[in-house]
Amino acid sequence: MARQKNWVRRHEILRNTFMLLKKRGMENVSLQMIADKSGISKSLLQSYYPHKNLLITAIVTNFMTAILKSLNSAEFKDLNEYSKMKIFIYLILEQGIQDKGVERVVKSILSDNESLDRWSQILDDWLKKEGVKHDLGNDRQVQIGLSFIVTGGGSLYIKRNELNLDADQISDIMVKTFMSTFLAMDESKINQVLNEAKSVLQEYELTTLTQTINKMFDE
Template sequence: MARRKNMKRRRVILGNTFRLIRENGMENVSLQMIAEKSGISKSLLQSYYPHKAKLISDIVRNLFNTLGEQVDSYDNIKHFSPYAHMKAFVYTIGVLGMHDAGLDRIISQAFTNNETLDNWGVMLIKWVRDTHLFDDVGTSQNELESGISFVTIGAGRLYHDRKKHRLTAEQLADYTTSSLMFSFCHCKPAEIDQALKDGHDIIESADMESVHTAIDTMFDEDKEIIS
């Protein structure tokens, strides 16, 4: 019973923090604001989350998990290569941030803060392992993980500077995917072109409204959360 109450309160805290940051931006949200929104004292909030960084980390983890589940459910995605799958994932992150100012505040924070940026890389590697996405790719695990860490940082920089470079979400996904394929998986140009084309076909059929709804409701009572 105590654990259930604990998780219920964490859900409320995370959900309220998520909404406050979407509305106001990370720098304009304090622990006091989160406590008041959650109907608890600041000291009680800090017994769950002593620092805002831990809150952001858990929000990013839940966002990543939700995005992963949504991308895995795209039409016919199982029929395409893991590289096309990865392109669809990167595209989904990019397009949501580029078209939703609230989500952009959270995604930008995740890509510019060293702690949360490290989390993106770790979670992406875990997602790849859990989904067995690259099991049949002829690249060593160490090289693959090094590549994922490298392109995560690069994607974050490109996302941050997307307006300066006039990047679309698909261009961001193409650069990230092709960098991994060429530099770390030693794919041939024809393989890269095919993966990017297949990734395009996946995202063309994706229901982004459903993805958006899943993110909007990821802290609802009927959803499993990570904390």
């Protein structure tokens, strides 16, 4: 019973944090604000999450896990893993472009080094789960590559209006850089991956994923 109560309260805290981040952005949300919205004291909140960055990392994990789960849907499940990577990155960025609230969350992720590291780790773990990590070569090189494209892609996203870039172009750059620079794959293979992903995304209803993300802490 105590464990169930603990789990419910954690989800409530995360849901309220997510709502505040959507409304205000990370720099304008304090632990006291999260505690007040959750109806608990700041000290009780800190017994679950001592620092705000731990909350942000938890939000990142849930947000990206919800998107990764969507890759198991009928539209995506039979695709090449690199096409899925392109789609995964695209969906994160496009969610932010389409929804101002989610954009504040995405920008919070991109402005926090621990969250960027967590994004890289989630991709690394996903490649292992897909069963392709061992085929990619040096593990250290793959980790560096993922960290590089996440950080670089995040910078492009933040400056996208200035550079006139959209989510499709940024995700193309990230995946192409990873495949060519860090995995030494040839251009024909890369183009095949990107074209496959684009073709499927043309038929995908983004609102389905939006609903999933908005409800990810409700269960």
